[in-house]
Amino acid sequence: MLAVTADDHRPAGPVAVLANPSAGRGRHRDLLPRLLDGLAAAGRAVELLSARTPDEAEAACRAAVAGGAAALVAVGGDGTVHQALQAVAGTAVPFGPVPAGTGNDFAVDTGFPADPLAAVDVIAAALRERRSRPVDLARMTGPEGGDRWYGAVLAAGFDAIVNERANRMRWPRGPRRYDLAILVELARLRPRRYTLRLDGEEHHLDAVLVAIGNCASYGGGMRICPTADPTDGLLDVVVGGRFDRRTLMRVKPRIYAGTHVTHPLVRSYRARTVELSAEGITTYADGERSLALPVRITAVPGAVRLLR
Template sequence: MSGSIARWTALVNPTAGRGRVQRLLPELRAAFDRLPLDIEIVVTTSAADACDRARECFADGGGVVGVGGDGTVRDLADVAVTARGTLAIVPLGSGNDFARHLGFDHRDPLRALDALVDGKPISVDLGLARAADGTSRRFTTVANTGFDAEANRWANTVSWTSGATLYLLAVLRTVATYRPRPVRVVVDGHQWEGRVWLVAVGNARCYGGGMHITPEAELDDGLLDVCVIGDIGVVEFVANFPKVYRGTHTSHHAVTMLRGARVEIAAVDGSDKSPPAELWASGERVGLLPAVIETEAAALRVVVPATRP
């Protein structure tokens, strides 16, 4: 791997992982220094700064190492696709769901640096989500609307905890007020309609720090996996929700799994007075429904561990 790209730029998000990166920065620098590679380490000041520096690196023919969480990786992946560059990852965020699917051990994130020496570049799919106003966002993991979108919105306002603990707290808070809403889901022309707790469209298997919402999703099949959780009571929803961490929720009678290259989601006029439904993708708000989510097959060139099949 080291011979294919002459120079790397490691773009470090110091705020990732609720301060985890900042604490590990000395150890991270030492780990990079031990590699037999030409690597420049840059601590970025913002997401825009990281993207600008990534563009410069790719324009010079170099590779980019994204050091941070799913948000950092999402932003840099978008730049990498446009520039046709190669992205490597050091998963130091609070969720690291995309890195998990790629085969990285989120519990020992610095081992990801080994992939720069003996790993391999592969091409993987990304998702492209477009909201009602035309706003579009590429995403690496899952696009979602409904209960989990509201939980995601609240979780983004919290700084005192992270990862699976944060998302569980967000779930408990949201379930007290959220109720299923009527939506229409069309996957490659096939329609499903009904009241839902959530609709999740997975490019990857996980979101929310290890929740296997679309457990059979693959990053190289050119398809999106869709999980629809229909209208069940609050108690039944809460009792079964933990199954999502193992991916066993798919056998529940209220869960419908779909698969396709194009997914359309629209709110259906109902009698409730709920605010307009939002679409989120890889932890970022895209906009209001109706929305269209499509796959970009083999769009991203990314470095994975040598042990990945």
Template sequence: MGELAKPRLYTLVVNEGSGGGRSGRELPKVARGLRDRLPTAEVQVITSCSWTDAEKLIRTAALSARPGDAVLVMGGDGMAHLGLNACAGTDATLGIIPAGTGNDFARGVGVPKDLPRAVDAICVGATRRVDLSHVSNEAYPSRYVGAVLSTGYDARVNRATNDISLRFGSLSYGWIALRELIHFSPLQYRIRIDGVLRIQEAMIVAVCNTGMFGGGMQISPQADPADGMLDVTIVDPVSRSTLLRLLPQMYSGNFARHPAVQQFRAREVEIAGDGLFCMGDGEELGDVPVTVTAAPGALKVFVDAAHSAAATVKQ
């Protein structure tokens, strides 16, 4: 068969254990729905329970994609993170079928949160171009983050949440947040925002693309993943009791009104400090110093029709 005559290829890579095994249970229905709704395309399904294998499979599919091909990932924030890193800058369109507990990047860019609607969005074919955050440090000289890169109290809570064996979705994050707060003190930062140096203590320094993490917490309520800019949220030193009161307000975004919360927009942010490490899209990304740069329009992703239409109007 000639190259031009080949059907569009949709490669679905699935983490069957994601969401407490939900991905594995829902996979037959999802695969059937894709094949029924995309009769002229070839749908290839690959399962993996290994982070390393999934990363290789997704990357291979993205690098071999032709215009019109798609790489689909089914799982949680970790699979979305692998998917966006593989597809950024390629001809592959990323499709996310959210079956995890957080799904923060998916929600932030306009992917429907339930499986049938996410599959429908892929089959309808509505897409949008979104930005990513390009991350560079000693551990990862070149990595993309779709949602939030965190370095302070939020990063410590994220890492501790990843280490627990029994998960309860966003409730796990909330419980760990309370536990970590008992011993937490402000951290010393050296931050350069578009070349302007700030030396200060802070509780949280987060660099955002979509502004959502921790299963729906809005660390940067105004973040727009298609404006070509990064959004930076800094929480100045406050008492533990004040931070405790602010945490529930992150779900609505109202915490940003507090006088201790500063927000900036930038194209590049450099973060350094003693004993600081990075978490991005829920994954550990090594220690600071780290440089985060806006990567406008780096990714093409399937979204619901409303978000696709809104992006078209905005452009």
């Protein structure tokens, strides 16, 4: 268990807040004024960042951190957290995720309450008491350089392929588009050939599922990397091998409990650095479209300080 640490050199600027009003299909939109009031009760000015797109959100977070924000808070799901992490990773600016999305895996897996108001209470108390806790992040680097960070899980198998299919589709709208993408990709299901280097040790694998976790969960509570610990300085790698359609559909529900790792076609590894390559795969990190393979992923201990 990490000790609570005090930070007496925190900037005197405001608490910057990135809020996604459409997160969780907007079910927490009306809570935002109460959440902002809860943060203001910590005795700091609160600045709500303005952004209309993910790129604008990321740029606004970077500007707030560079401008001396005392802390950064993200109100939304894993996508909103992902944008904010690009700004605070590797800095001394503390961060607070307020779970208000469809998937809140990073916030919940790092110990924040699932209820947004309760999470704000935790963050406000940490702000008042000037404390934060270091937590690991994963840093991704593509062949052309340019780092990206993620907090929860990188998907580089069937789930990433389904997301990529759904994002290319213009019909239908809403959750049915994702459901249709699953059906299309199940019909096309085949193992892909991966090269996996774990701290320099090379493995060649035929696989359908590949996940690299800093935390245990993705997709709103699916414990794909069930033993991942965001304070151990390691990445958990879970590989589902040559599944056919029927086996994949039987194993998939077991991911919620994390019991899929006992299946004979599933292998688990741990490493500080993971290099992954395969043809035609675009990865999804924290549920967000990320880098195309090949990619190098490194566990960075204490890369972010959480307000809890």
